[in-house]
Amino acid sequence: MSDVVSVRDLTIDFRTEGGTLRAVDGLSFQLGAGRALGIVGESGSGKSATALALLGLHRGTNATVDGHVEVLGTELNAATDEQVRRLRGSRIAMVFQDPLSALDPFFSVGDQIAEVYRAHTNASRRAARARAVQVLDRVGIAEAARRVDAFPHEFSGGMRQRALIAMALSCQPQVLVADEPTTALDVTVQAQILDLIHELRTETGMALLLVTHDLAVAAGNVDEVLVMQGGHAVERGPAESVLTEPSQGYTRDLVASIPRLDAPRDRPARESPAEPLMRVLDVHQHFRIGSRLTGAKLHAVDGVSLDVLRGEALGVVGESGSGKTTLARMMVRLLTPTSGQILFEGNEISAMPERRLRALRGDLQMVFQDPVSSLNPRRTIGDSIADPLRVRGESDEKVLRRKVQQLLEQVGLDPERFDRYPHEFSGGQRQRVGIARALVLRPKLLVCDEPVSALDVSTQAQVIRLLAQLRTEFDLTLVFVAHDLAVVRQVSDRVVVMRSGQVVESGETDELYGNPTHPYTKSLLAAVPVLDPELARQRRAERGKV
């Protein structure tokens, strides 16, 4: 069996203003024809830089590539631009993470696929278009002959990723490089895309290099796993052994920090039925799309009723567009519901005037998804955390500093970093700052909207532990909104499943995960990638039957 990709002593340096950054350091691996290799690692491990190097995509950038990268007999570091160009797309193709931006918005999907096909063949326009229809049809785009003229913005996220895979297929490459191909997608769509790639591989026999931060995604889709950390290969071996019996400490930690659906939950039994802290009664939120006259209405939240019990952690799960974030925003009255009631400790807050609401704002706080954009980059983190206190009339800078520093310590940050700016912190640390800011007024209800979805798994685990610990420390009631079923399971006492603005199922966490009754909940759970490769294959077979 010959190797289609062979990498020896690969080193990639990025020139930055602060000096040279070594992203990949002496990496070697091989990929055999028709085999599948997963490169797994956290952000900054150099896995994407490695993937780009396989197509020579560092050419003309501020990166320096050293070592040997041989793809299908061509030594990339020695090849001319034209040789590399001929290789790209025709013999080795790449699928990218963000299907939203990976296609040119100015040209139709079919145009772009046909253009690639013509770049590598002598096909006529007509033949290239026919080929585009053919591959679009192959990747499961319904009515491909009609949709071939559609523009990227007319496709959903999953369809765009299918279109990109179609582009990759058009010249029948022998190697497919997929860089986080499903990270931006919902869990059910992720399963579909991974199944599609798997199916195409069995059909065409192309080799796959799958780059992902998600070990479970790798588990079901590759033969071999390479774990990267800080530009080095930490561990390499068959997927079964690396994922189930990791030999290196780093891999063990990584595997341990993955939130799993089958991990034991050590939840202290809650004290007997608590009274509701917040009651949401038949709440609706409608947005208008388009003009006042002709626009349609979007029912983002469509008649949701639920209770949040004092002291509990309520999980809200759903895919994108399910209305979970809109619901979360209404709970803290960042949005006023179109209709319905929200009672907080017996007070109707859904229509309360802002002036009266202000007294309650301190009790209702929120932690946001994106720790980068939710902090003002021009204010020190200390100032950002102290702002809510200032609004409350506290003006003594000494008192502010003392209170904030105490809080910094409680969320696991160095109190001496009070005067630092957000860009000096990592993603996980910034989320800690966001949590501190939400806690500074000692709220009763803390609503967390996807608080860990932008973080690496190991950081994710730390933040989740922190939230659990703060919950007891601050006597909090928690609403935890997320798309990741395993994360929600880890955090919540009770779970609500949302779809298209409605609650489809709710119940005690263990019961709901163990015994889902609604078909949608079942399909969500079935789509979650599992770590055990054997189980993953079973799941895929089951999905295939449906």
Add this chain to the structure above:
Amino acid sequence: MLGYVVRRLLGAIAVMLAMSAVVYVLFYLMPANPAQLVCGPKTCTADRLAMVEHSLGLDEPLYVQYWHFLSGLVVGRDFSSGPSVLHCPAPCLGYSFQYTEPVLDKILEALPVSLSIVIGAALLWLTFGIGAGVLSALRRGRWLDHAVNVVVLGGFAVPAFITSLLLLMVFCVYLQWLPFPSYVPFDEDPLGWAQNLVLPWIVLALVQLPPYVRLSRSGVLETLTEDHIRTARAYGLTERRVIGRHALRGALSPLITVAAADIAAVLTASMLTETAFGLPGLGRLMVQSVNQIDLPMVVGMTLLIGFVIVLCNAIADVLYAVVDRRVRVA
């Protein structure tokens, strides 16, 4: 697409109607009495003034006057000043008593001159502005990039009337390669038309050029960092195609809006250049009318300028929707 165009044009018409009302009210609020101007400073008596006011319809309420104005646009109108009746055929923008001509006739006299100036100038500044911008983006940080920057800023920093005089001195006086500019209609002598206009074109283009160089340079640099450019490269498209088809499309589309606004502005308001070269275009007509307090002329031209700007923007919006399909969704 058709729906979008229709909606956009209806919007443009609504804007023009609203604008005409505002201009009319402003005109009415002016301290100068048009009747007084028609009647003349010396021979005017109170009786005669009242008669002129009546004949011009100035004694009627504002909304009636506005209505006469609007209906004049559609069916034309008559002005009787004393014994003679002056007819202003539809579409009547008003009647200039200074020139004793309908306003529209004066405007139509000047329009070909301004159009000739703007067509050549726009062609120059778009070609060279975008060309230089794209080139300096592709050679970022190299000497060509810096050279373009220096030339462009230099051209921009010198006022138009100085550049005009310098060019006139060099090409018409010392070298005598070109005639002193005067307007020669295109249909009479195309070559003479171009020879006479080439200097104004250059002057205007130099003034208009810099934003295009900057915008197209930054547009190209920004687009080149986008993910879909990486996709295009990753699929083996030639660099020529990556730049020429994918990068430029995204980088240059926003310039449509800028160009529309600039073309409208140059068409109606290049007073300095027109005056410097003695060309009887719209800009110069406007300046003269203001100086002579020829109010019907000023109102008519203000409306026309507004009309041109609204029209250019409507065309730009439609063009943009042709280039970028996403616009039609919004």
